[in-house]
Amino acid sequence: LARSRYCRVCHEFHDLTEAWPSACYGHFGIRGEEARFYVISDSMDPIVSMATGRPHDSKSAYRKELRALGCYEVGNDRLDRRPVQAPPVRDTLRQVVQQLKG
């Protein structure tokens, strides 16, 4: 499977094994020669939203869409591990045993 990344400039997928097209540097919010600094990026490898099936490579746009849908992301969240109450089966088992005996 070829590694590719969605481009916000031309809205195509670019092969990551090749140089990013200079015409599409705007994807990173930079213009050509200014490509020196990298802070925390808003971009990510494209993911498909579980909520809409639409592809995203912008974290903020993805989260904005999730909020609009009333959804939220989970990651390292602590899960509620209270045991689930088992349904009462004792009486049912007793009935079945009686039926089999009868």
Ligand SMILES: [Zn+2]
């Ligand atoms: Zn492009």
